Amino acid sequence: MIKYIGKRLLALIPILLAVSMLVFGLSVLSSGDAARVLAEQIYEHPTQTEIEQVRHENGLDQPVYRQYIRWFTNVLHGDFGESYSTRKPAMKELMSRFPVTLELAVTALVILLAVSIPLGIISAVWEHSWIDKILQVFSFFSVSLPPFWIGLMLLYFFGVKFQWISVIGGSTGGIPILAAITMDIGYFGILIRLMRTNLSDTLKKDYIRACRAKGLPGFWVVLKHGMKNAILPVITQLSTICVSLLCGSAVIESIFSIKGIGEMALEAVYTKDLPLLQCFILVLACFVVIMNLLVDLIYSMVDARIQLK
Secondary structure (H helix, E strand, O other), rough: HHHHHHHHHHHHHHHHHHHHHHHHHHHHOOOOOOOOOOHHHHHHOOHHHHHHHHHHOOOOOHHHHHHHHHHHHHHHHHOOOOOOOOOHHHHHHHHHHHHHHHHHHHHHHHHHHHHHHHHHHHHOOOOHHHHHHHHHHHHHEEEEEHHHHHHHHHHHHHHOOOOOOOOOOOOOOOHHHHHOOOOOHHHHHHHHHHHHHHHHHOOHHHHHHHHHHOOOHHHEEEEEEEHHHHHHHHHHHHHHHHHHHHHHHHHHHOOOOOOHHHHHHHHHHHOOOHHHHHHHHHHHHHHHHHHHHHHHHHHHHHHOOOOOO
Protein backbone atom coordinates (compact mmCIF):
# COMPACT_ATOMS: atom_id res chain seq x y z
CA MET A 1 0.00 0.00 0.00
CA ILE A 2 2.88 2.38 0.80
CA LYS A 3 4.32 1.82 -2.68
CA TYR A 4 0.91 2.55 -4.23
CA ILE A 5 0.53 5.75 -2.19
CA GLY A 6 3.99 6.86 -3.29
CA LYS A 7 3.11 6.31 -6.96
CA ARG A 8 -0.12 8.23 -6.61
CA LEU A 9 1.59 11.14 -4.86
CA LEU A 10 4.17 11.33 -7.64
CA ALA A 11 1.36 11.30 -10.20
CA LEU A 12 -0.17 14.31 -8.46
CA ILE A 13 2.81 16.51 -9.32
CA PRO A 14 1.99 17.02 -13.06
CA ILE A 15 -1.71 17.35 -12.20
CA LEU A 16 -1.11 20.12 -9.68
CA LEU A 17 1.37 21.78 -12.06
CA ALA A 18 -1.30 21.86 -14.78
CA VAL A 19 -3.87 23.17 -12.28
CA SER A 20 -1.50 25.94 -11.19
CA MET A 21 -1.01 27.01 -14.83
CA LEU A 22 -4.74 27.01 -15.41
CA VAL A 23 -5.45 28.98 -12.23
CA PHE A 24 -2.82 31.59 -12.99
CA GLY A 25 -3.77 31.83 -16.64
CA LEU A 26 -7.47 32.33 -15.94
CA SER A 27 -6.75 34.94 -13.28
CA VAL A 28 -4.60 36.90 -15.73
CA LEU A 29 -7.22 36.67 -18.49
CA SER A 30 -10.08 37.70 -16.18
CA SER A 31 -11.67 41.09 -16.69
CA GLY A 32 -10.31 44.13 -14.89
CA ASP A 33 -6.87 45.53 -14.14
CA ALA A 34 -5.19 44.02 -11.08
CA ALA A 35 -2.74 46.94 -10.89
CA ARG A 36 -5.60 49.43 -10.69
CA VAL A 37 -7.33 47.39 -7.97
CA LEU A 38 -4.10 47.23 -5.98
CA ALA A 39 -3.42 50.95 -6.48
CA GLU A 40 -6.88 51.81 -5.19
CA GLN A 41 -6.00 50.05 -1.94
CA ILE A 42 -2.96 52.33 -1.56
CA TYR A 43 -4.18 55.63 -3.01
CA GLU A 44 -7.67 57.03 -2.63
CA HIS A 45 -7.86 58.21 -6.26
CA PRO A 46 -4.82 56.82 -8.06
CA THR A 47 -3.52 58.57 -11.14
CA GLN A 48 -2.31 56.71 -14.20
CA THR A 49 1.29 57.33 -13.11
CA GLU A 50 0.62 55.81 -9.70
CA ILE A 51 -1.10 52.81 -11.29
CA GLU A 52 1.88 52.22 -13.57
CA GLN A 53 4.22 52.55 -10.59
CA VAL A 54 2.24 49.89 -8.69
CA ARG A 55 2.21 47.70 -11.80
CA HIS A 56 6.01 47.89 -12.02
CA GLU A 57 6.59 47.34 -8.28
CA ASN A 58 4.49 44.15 -8.32
CA GLY A 59 5.92 42.82 -11.56
CA LEU A 60 2.60 43.05 -13.37
CA ASP A 61 4.30 44.69 -16.37
CA GLN A 62 6.44 41.62 -17.03
CA PRO A 63 5.56 38.88 -19.56
CA VAL A 64 2.98 36.39 -18.34
CA TYR A 65 5.39 33.46 -18.25
CA ARG A 66 7.77 35.42 -15.99
CA GLN A 67 4.92 36.37 -13.71
CA TYR A 68 3.92 32.69 -13.50
CA ILE A 69 7.46 31.47 -12.75
CA ARG A 70 7.85 34.05 -9.98
CA TRP A 71 4.42 33.25 -8.57
CA PHE A 72 4.87 29.46 -8.71
CA THR A 73 8.32 29.68 -7.11
CA ASN A 74 6.79 31.58 -4.21
CA VAL A 75 3.91 29.08 -4.01
CA LEU A 76 6.36 26.22 -3.60
CA HIS A 77 7.58 28.03 -0.47
CA GLY A 78 4.01 28.49 0.77
CA ASP A 79 3.84 32.15 -0.25
CA PHE A 80 0.74 33.00 -2.30
CA GLY A 81 1.34 36.72 -1.97
CA GLU A 82 -0.57 39.31 0.01
CA SER A 83 -4.30 39.86 -0.23
CA TYR A 84 -5.10 43.10 -2.04
CA SER A 85 -7.92 43.85 0.40
CA THR A 86 -6.33 43.15 3.79
CA ARG A 87 -2.60 43.35 2.93
CA LYS A 88 -2.11 40.08 4.84
CA PRO A 89 -0.65 36.82 3.47
CA ALA A 90 -3.26 35.05 1.35
CA MET A 91 -2.59 31.65 2.94
CA LYS A 92 -2.98 33.14 6.42
CA GLU A 93 -6.32 34.66 5.41
CA LEU A 94 -7.47 31.30 4.02
CA MET A 95 -6.39 29.35 7.11
CA SER A 96 -8.09 31.85 9.43
CA ARG A 97 -11.45 31.06 7.82
CA PHE A 98 -10.89 27.41 6.99
CA PRO A 99 -11.92 26.02 10.44
CA VAL A 100 -15.36 27.64 10.07
CA THR A 101 -16.00 26.02 6.69
CA LEU A 102 -14.53 22.71 7.90
CA GLU A 103 -16.91 22.69 10.86
CA LEU A 104 -19.83 23.37 8.53
CA ALA A 105 -18.74 20.64 6.07
CA VAL A 106 -18.15 18.03 8.80
CA THR A 107 -21.50 18.81 10.43
CA ALA A 108 -23.24 18.50 7.06
CA LEU A 109 -21.47 15.20 6.32
CA VAL A 110 -22.40 13.69 9.71
CA ILE A 111 -26.06 14.69 9.29
CA LEU A 112 -26.06 13.40 5.72
CA LEU A 113 -24.70 9.98 6.70
CA ALA A 114 -26.90 9.70 9.78
CA VAL A 115 -30.03 10.34 7.72
CA SER A 116 -29.37 8.97 4.24
CA ILE A 117 -27.70 5.62 4.94
CA PRO A 118 -30.33 4.32 7.44
CA LEU A 119 -33.19 5.56 5.26
CA GLY A 120 -31.62 3.95 2.19
CA ILE A 121 -31.32 0.64 4.05
CA ILE A 122 -34.93 0.83 5.24
CA SER A 123 -36.10 1.62 1.71
CA ALA A 124 -34.20 -1.38 0.30
CA VAL A 125 -35.25 -3.87 2.99
CA TRP A 126 -38.92 -2.91 2.74
CA GLU A 127 -38.90 -2.42 -1.02
CA HIS A 128 -42.26 -1.44 -2.60
CA SER A 129 -43.83 -0.92 0.84
CA TRP A 130 -45.55 2.29 1.91
CA ILE A 131 -42.35 3.33 3.73
CA ASP A 132 -40.39 2.90 0.51
CA LYS A 133 -42.91 4.99 -1.43
CA ILE A 134 -42.75 7.80 1.15
CA LEU A 135 -38.95 7.80 1.00
CA GLN A 136 -39.02 7.89 -2.80
CA VAL A 137 -41.28 10.96 -2.68
CA PHE A 138 -38.95 12.55 -0.12
CA SER A 139 -35.96 11.79 -2.36
CA PHE A 140 -37.68 13.37 -5.36
CA PHE A 141 -38.43 16.62 -3.54
CA SER A 142 -34.96 16.61 -1.96
CA VAL A 143 -33.17 16.82 -5.30
CA SER A 144 -35.79 19.17 -6.79
CA LEU A 145 -35.84 21.95 -4.21
CA PRO A 146 -33.14 24.64 -4.54
CA PRO A 147 -30.92 24.73 -1.41
CA PHE A 148 -30.78 28.52 -1.24
CA TRP A 149 -34.60 28.68 -1.03
CA ILE A 150 -34.61 26.03 1.70
CA GLY A 151 -31.99 28.04 3.58
CA LEU A 152 -34.06 31.22 3.41
CA MET A 153 -37.18 29.37 4.58
CA LEU A 154 -35.31 27.78 7.50
CA LEU A 155 -33.94 31.18 8.51
CA TYR A 156 -37.39 32.73 8.31
CA PHE A 157 -39.18 30.13 10.41
CA PHE A 158 -36.51 29.25 12.97
CA GLY A 159 -34.83 32.65 13.14
CA VAL A 160 -37.62 35.18 12.58
CA LYS A 161 -40.90 33.46 13.47
CA PHE A 162 -39.81 31.19 16.34
CA GLN A 163 -36.55 33.01 17.21
CA TRP A 164 -34.90 29.73 18.19
CA ILE A 165 -31.61 30.63 16.52
CA SER A 166 -29.62 33.71 15.64
CA VAL A 167 -30.32 34.91 12.13
CA ILE A 168 -26.69 36.04 11.93
CA GLY A 169 -24.74 32.81 11.68
CA GLY A 170 -27.80 30.53 11.67
CA SER A 171 -26.43 28.32 14.44
CA THR A 172 -27.52 26.74 17.69
CA GLY A 173 -24.90 26.49 20.38
CA GLY A 174 -22.13 27.42 17.93
CA ILE A 175 -22.91 24.51 15.56
CA PRO A 176 -24.30 25.58 12.15
CA ILE A 177 -27.11 23.00 12.13
CA LEU A 178 -29.47 24.80 9.76
CA ALA A 179 -26.71 25.71 7.33
CA ALA A 180 -25.55 22.08 7.33
CA ILE A 181 -29.07 20.80 6.67
CA THR A 182 -29.44 23.31 3.84
CA MET A 183 -26.24 22.03 2.23
CA ASP A 184 -27.49 18.44 2.59
CA ILE A 185 -30.91 18.98 1.03
CA GLY A 186 -29.84 18.17 -2.50
CA TYR A 187 -27.81 15.14 -1.42
CA PHE A 188 -30.33 13.37 0.82
CA GLY A 189 -32.31 12.04 -2.12
CA ILE A 190 -29.20 11.09 -4.12
CA LEU A 191 -27.70 8.95 -1.36
CA ILE A 192 -31.03 7.41 -0.31
CA ARG A 193 -31.81 6.30 -3.86
CA LEU A 194 -28.24 5.13 -4.48
CA MET A 195 -28.20 3.13 -1.24
CA ARG A 196 -31.63 1.67 -1.97
CA THR A 197 -30.81 0.65 -5.53
CA ASN A 198 -27.47 -1.01 -4.76
CA LEU A 199 -28.59 -2.73 -1.57
CA SER A 200 -31.81 -3.95 -3.18
CA ASP A 201 -29.83 -5.54 -6.03
CA THR A 202 -27.33 -7.05 -3.59
CA LEU A 203 -30.03 -8.59 -1.40
CA LYS A 204 -31.27 -10.55 -4.44
CA LYS A 205 -27.92 -12.25 -5.01
CA ASP A 206 -27.51 -15.99 -4.49
CA TYR A 207 -25.00 -15.68 -1.66
CA ILE A 208 -27.48 -13.54 0.31
CA ARG A 209 -30.14 -16.23 -0.14
CA ALA A 210 -27.58 -18.78 1.07
CA CYS A 211 -26.88 -16.70 4.18
CA ARG A 212 -30.58 -16.51 4.95
CA ALA A 213 -30.98 -20.25 4.32
CA LYS A 214 -28.32 -20.88 6.98
CA GLY A 215 -30.57 -19.12 9.49
CA LEU A 216 -28.46 -16.00 9.99
CA PRO A 217 -30.35 -13.04 11.51
CA GLY A 218 -31.83 -10.69 8.93
CA PHE A 219 -30.08 -7.57 10.22
CA TRP A 220 -26.74 -9.42 10.21
CA VAL A 221 -27.21 -10.50 6.60
CA VAL A 222 -27.98 -6.94 5.55
CA LEU A 223 -25.28 -5.15 7.52
CA LYS A 224 -22.47 -7.70 7.31
CA HIS A 225 -22.90 -9.26 3.88
CA GLY A 226 -25.17 -6.91 1.92
CA MET A 227 -23.63 -3.57 2.87
CA LYS A 228 -20.08 -4.60 1.93
CA ASN A 229 -20.96 -4.66 -1.77
CA ALA A 230 -23.69 -2.04 -1.75
CA ILE A 231 -21.60 0.62 -0.02
CA LEU A 232 -18.89 0.93 -2.71
CA PRO A 233 -20.87 3.13 -5.15
CA VAL A 234 -21.99 5.20 -2.15
CA ILE A 235 -18.35 5.79 -1.18
CA THR A 236 -17.64 7.02 -4.70
CA GLN A 237 -20.55 9.45 -4.52
CA LEU A 238 -19.52 10.56 -1.03
CA SER A 239 -16.09 11.60 -2.29
CA THR A 240 -17.75 13.98 -4.75
CA ILE A 241 -20.14 15.22 -2.08
CA CYS A 242 -17.30 15.89 0.38
CA VAL A 243 -15.58 18.08 -2.20
CA SER A 244 -18.87 19.89 -2.89
CA LEU A 245 -19.51 20.47 0.80
CA LEU A 246 -16.12 22.07 1.25
CA CYS A 247 -15.81 23.89 -2.07
CA GLY A 248 -19.42 24.75 -2.84
CA SER A 249 -20.40 26.37 0.42
CA ALA A 250 -20.17 29.96 -0.83
CA VAL A 251 -23.89 30.56 -1.37
CA ILE A 252 -24.90 28.86 1.90
CA GLU A 253 -22.29 30.80 3.86
CA SER A 254 -23.58 34.04 2.36
CA ILE A 255 -27.19 33.22 3.28
CA PHE A 256 -26.33 32.34 6.89
CA SER A 257 -23.64 35.05 7.29
CA ILE A 258 -20.95 32.47 8.01
CA LYS A 259 -17.43 33.82 7.64
CA GLY A 260 -15.90 30.84 5.88
CA ILE A 261 -13.70 30.34 2.85
CA GLY A 262 -16.71 30.23 0.54
CA GLU A 263 -17.77 33.75 1.42
CA MET A 264 -14.12 34.79 1.28
CA ALA A 265 -13.87 33.48 -2.29
CA LEU A 266 -16.97 35.42 -3.32
CA GLU A 267 -15.51 38.60 -1.85
CA ALA A 268 -12.24 37.92 -3.67
CA VAL A 269 -14.12 37.63 -6.98
CA TYR A 270 -16.01 40.90 -6.36
CA THR A 271 -12.84 42.83 -5.43
CA LYS A 272 -10.54 41.02 -7.92
CA ASP A 273 -8.29 39.92 -5.09
CA LEU A 274 -6.14 37.64 -7.26
CA PRO A 275 -3.69 36.31 -4.62
CA LEU A 276 -6.55 35.26 -2.36
CA LEU A 277 -8.51 33.71 -5.23
CA GLN A 278 -5.48 31.83 -6.55
CA CYS A 279 -4.72 30.49 -3.08
CA PHE A 280 -8.32 29.35 -2.62
CA ILE A 281 -8.52 27.50 -5.94
CA LEU A 282 -5.11 25.82 -5.70
CA VAL A 283 -5.58 24.63 -2.11
CA LEU A 284 -8.98 23.16 -2.94
CA ALA A 285 -7.54 21.50 -6.05
CA CYS A 286 -5.03 19.75 -3.76
CA PHE A 287 -7.93 18.68 -1.55
CA VAL A 288 -9.77 17.18 -4.52
CA VAL A 289 -6.85 15.04 -5.69
CA ILE A 290 -6.13 13.88 -2.13
CA MET A 291 -9.78 12.90 -1.71
CA ASN A 292 -9.52 10.72 -4.83
CA LEU A 293 -6.53 8.95 -3.27
CA LEU A 294 -8.39 8.42 0.01
CA VAL A 295 -11.35 6.89 -1.84
CA ASP A 296 -9.08 4.28 -3.43
CA LEU A 297 -7.62 3.43 -0.02
CA ILE A 298 -11.07 3.14 1.55
CA TYR A 299 -12.11 0.82 -1.30
CA SER A 300 -9.33 -1.60 -0.44
CA MET A 301 -10.24 -1.53 3.26
CA VAL A 302 -13.95 -2.14 2.66
CA ASP A 303 -13.53 -4.86 0.03
CA ALA A 304 -10.42 -7.03 0.24
CA ARG A 305 -10.98 -8.19 -3.36
CA ILE A 306 -9.85 -4.77 -4.59
CA GLN A 307 -6.07 -4.77 -4.88
CA LEU A 308 -4.02 -1.60 -5.01
CA LYS A 309 -1.31 -1.77 -7.67
